[in-house]
Amino acid sequence: MRDPAIHRYPDRQTLAEALAAGVAAVLAGGIATRGRARLAVSGGSTPALFFDHLAKTAIDWRDVCVTLVDERWVPDDHPRSNARLVKERLLVGPAAAAHFEPLFTGAARPQDALDELSAAFETESPCFDAVILGMGADGHTASFFPDAAELDAVTDADRRDLVSGITAPSAGEPRITLTLRPLALSRFLALHIEGEEKLAVLNRALEDGPVRELPVRAVLRASRPDPVSVFWAP
C-alpha cells in the first residue's frame, strides 16, 4: 500500500474551497478530453460546505453526471436522504444543469433495485472522473460498515458487481452502496475527513490490521495508479 497524500487545511472552509477547486478542475479535464465527466459524492454531514463551493464553479455542468457513493434507503424528501442533501446543496446555481442519477429507486428494499441500478451503471464506463468519500469514526466509508453482512463482498475489488445492498445494524436503515471496484477505478479519489478523531482513525487504518476492523482500509489498500488523496481540517 502506498500511503495517501494528506492535504491538511487550517479550517473547514479553506478545505472546502480547495477541494471544490480541485474537483472542478478534474471534471473540466474529463469534459475536455471525453466530452463529459462523472462524479460520485458521499452524503452525511461533512460534504455540505464542499458542495456549496463546488456548485458555484464555472464548469460546463450540462456535461456532468452526478451520483452518490451510497444512499440510505429512504425517499429523497427524507431528512436522512443523501439525494436530498445533493439536491439542496450541490445541484443549485450553475450546477443545477448537471444530470443526477439517484441510487434510491422507490423499490421496497435495496435488493429489489439492484438489477435496475446495475443496468444503468453498466451502460456507463465504471470509471468515474472523481469520487469523494467520507469516513465515520468507526472506520466505515461509503456504506462499508464493520458489521455489514455484505462487507467481504463489497470490498472485493475482483467482484464485478458495481452496486450492493447493505444490511448493517450500526447503519440504521438499509442502504445501497457502490462497491470497491468502481470507487478504486476513479481517476481522482479523495477521502474528505474533518476533526482530530477522524484523523486518528485514519492513522490507525494505515497500520496493519483487518478490513473488518476499519473498512476504509479496503479503499486505502486498493490497487490504483494514484494513491487516495486525503483532505483534512481540524
Ligand SMILES: O=C(O)C(O)[C@@H](O)[C@H](O)[C@H](O)COP(=O)(O)O
Ligand atoms: O451516507 C453516508 O452516511 C455516507 O456516505 C458515509 O459514508 C459518510 O460519508 C460517513 O458516515 C461520514 O459521515 P459524516 O460526514 O456525517 O461524518
